[in-house]
Amino acid sequence: MTNLAIAANGLRKSYGDKVVLDGIDLTVPVGTIFSLLGPNGAGKTTAVQILSTLIPADGGEVQVAGFDLARKPDDVRGAIGVTGQYSAVDKLLTGEENLLLMADLKHLSRGDGKRRAAELLDRFDLVDAARKPAATYSGGMQRRLDLAMTLVGDPRLIFLDEPTTGLDPRSRRSMWQIVRELVASGVTIFLTTQYLEEADELADRIALLDHGRLIAEGTAEELKRRIPGGHIELTFADAHLLDAAHHLLGAGITDPEALTLQVPSDGGVPAIRELLNLLDERSIDIAEMNVHTPDLDDVFLTLTGQQKVEATR
Amino acid sequence: MSTLSLAMRDNSTMIRRQLKRLLRYPSMTVQLVATPVIILIVFVYVFGGTLGEGLGGGGRDAYVNYVVPGILLMAVATAATGTAVMVASDMTEGIIARFRTMRISRASVLTGHVVGSVIQQLLGMAAVIGIAFALGFRPNATAVEWLAAAGLLTLFVVAVTWLAVALGLRSPTPEAASNAPMPLILLPFLGSGFVPTDSMPTVLRWFAEYQPFTPVMETVRGLLLGTPIGNSGAIATAWCAGVAVISYLWAKNIFNKA
Ligand SMILES: Nc1ncnc2c1ncn2[C@@H]1O[C@H](COP(=O)(O)OP(=O)(O)OP(=O)(O)O)[C@@H](O)[C@H]1O
Ligand SMILES: [Mg+2]
Numbered sequence: 001m002t003n004l005a006i007a008a009n010g011l012r013k014s015y016g017d018k019v020v021l022d023g024i025d026l027t028v029p030v031g032t033i034f035s036l037l038g039p040n041g042a043g044k045t046t047a048v049q050i051l052s053t054l055i056p057a058d059g060g061e062v063q064v065a066g067f068d069l070a071r072k073p074d075d076v077r078g079a080i081g082v083t084g085q086y087s088a089v090d091k092l093l094t095g096e097e098n099l100l101l102m103a104d105l106k107h108l109s110r111g112d113g114k115r116r117a118a119e120l121l122d123r124f125d126l127v128d129a130a131r132k133p134a135a136t137y138s139g140g141m142q143r144r145l146d147l148a149m150t151l152v153g154d155p156r157l158i159f160l161d162e163p164t165t166g167l168d169p170r171s172r173r174s175m176w177q178i179v180r181e182l183v184a185s186g187v188t189i190f191l192t193t194q195y196l197e198e199a200d201e202l203a204d205r206i207a208l209l210d211h212g213r214l215i216a217e218g219t220a221e222e223l224k225r226r227i228p229g230g231h232i233e234l235t236f237a238d239a240h241l242l243d244a245a246h247h248l249l250g251a252g253i254t255d256p257e258a259l260t261l262q263v264p265s266d267g268g269v270p271a272i273r274e275l276l277n278l279l280d281e282r283s284i285d286i287a288e289m290n291v292h293t294p295d296l297d298d299v300f301l302t303l304t305g306q307q308k309v310e311a312t313r
Numbered sequence: 314m315s316t317l318s319l320a321m322r323d324n325s326t327m328i329r330r331q332l333k334r335l336l337r338y339p340s341m342t343v344q345l346v347a348t349p350v351i352i353l354i355v356f357v358y359v360f361g362g363t364l365g366e367g368l369g370g371g372g373r374d375a376y377v378n379y380v381v382p383g384i385l386l387m388a389v390a391t392a393a394t395g396t397a398v399m400v401a402s403d404m405t406e407g408i409i410a411r412f413r414t415m416r417i418s419r420a421s422v423l424t425g426h427v428v429g430s431v432i433q434q435l436l437g438m439a440a441v442i443g444i445a446f447a448l449g450f451r452p453n454a455t456a457v458e459w460l461a462a463a464g465l466l467t468l469f470v471v472a473v474t475w476l477a478v479a480l481g482l483r484s485p486t487p488e489a490a491s492n493a494p495m496p497l498i499l500l501p502f503l504g505s506g507f508v509p510t511d512s513m514p515t516v517l518r519w520f521a522e523y524q525p526f527t528p529v530m531e532t533v534r535g536l537l538l539g540t541p542i543g544n545s546g547a548i549a550t551a552w553c554a555g556v557a558v559i560s561y562l563w564a565k566n567i568f569n570k571a
Contacts (some may be wrong), residue, residue, distance in 0.1 A: 052387040053413070053414055054410060054413055054414055074416050075416075077414055084411070086408060087406045087407050088406075088408050088411035089408060090334075090408045091406070092333075093333060093334070097333065101330055104326040105412075106415075107319060133337070149411070189471050260423040263380070282486055285446045
């Protein structure tokens, strides 16, 4: 069990009557990325807050970085770094001062602290803004400073609560790159996100959280297999063409009223090209085409739907 | 390094954080000096002539000397409001959540606020005394008496500031925090700050003589101007030490629980 960064058993938390985490089990091996995926209000932040010693759990056995969370919170704190959902920078201080503050609190020597701060400013593209108060930073810059501050003490386990929410696509990609580099250097990452794509890109294992329960857990591939695949929706000008296409492809669901045909597909370019070529050869004209790839909505609709069915059985 | 020396390092880190923040927003420090100076000017030039006669002669010049200790304590009470607001708004910042997930001495977050505010207020107090000199304040204290007065005032500032920190922590919003220390501002008036207590009606006089600000003002006045101190010095020290210790424990308790 020594190679687990997080081991939680029956983690529970309620606010008054509202059950936020309803007995959750988590295991995160050292050196991997674990992603907790869930919609607004699922309990992601609450889970991060408990695991990072910010708030106490109501119940459950939890080990973080090899220490018992309830009995040795200070040892846990010494091993982790946290970038919360909301900005945790001192807005009155400059970016550089924020990093030096972290270096002092991590008890680095003056020289080491300065070196580390300079290194992180450079790595997070904040050199030009280093001497400006953080209050003047854009959302993306504050987010980067936030993560840079978390990295000052070289924590072995890092919590990232929705690290890319509100970032533009380019910033999101560079954040992903940084996360990959961290894991390559042996760090363990506990990441929450609302985006299936993000979990898919980064995580070794994904857990789906809904209404305080884990409704599914596994690798991205395992989870996708449990979700109905994507499809291509073709619309035709008349029923004749619709029937011809259905007959030709020998698969899919027709809707004669809307004149549409839904063909199961992974939505990739080769599959689309093949489909179009096939229809073209027979001169079956398409009026409209929509590609539908599975997203978080599908995952949740499917899995929460299953939950209800199982529960009523 | 030992736990103690690490805690000391955290304290000095947090004090530096707070001083930097105060330097970046000097308007608050300026206000800290401006408010008591304006009140000093109003009391000396508007009421001073009459009130000075009532003290047993001496007019305005006698009144400047009488009123300065009260003004200094009022300055501290005013600053308490600023400290409470600052603590309350700091607690709503994400950086505090970050501190809570770090292996640092927790009290250092509060110590930073207290020491920052105390330094700010002592500098402000020195400025107020300087301006009082310009308005005719003429103490006759020896160096030792000045030192004793400074010591008691520092202890008083520490006590009121810890109280302000606790009140700030207890307040749900910065707005609420700005009201909590309000009663403190009245205490110099409801004590011997602006007029001697024996000129007051019985009930008020009883309150004025037993509330904590009065012995502090009497002691400072005695040290700087040679008026009788009696047992005020001991009572003042006991009050300040008591308020400081209780407020410190209270603040630490609230911060650890939240
Ligand atoms: N301090 C609190 N007091 C009462 N209820 C709370 C508190 N914190 C969270 N909750 C409730 O717990 C539930 C889970 O909140 P949480 O912040 O963990 O969700 P989340 O998954 O992080 O959502 P989001 O994607 O919006 O960040 C919500 O219904 C929320 O209202
Ligand atoms: Mg959240």
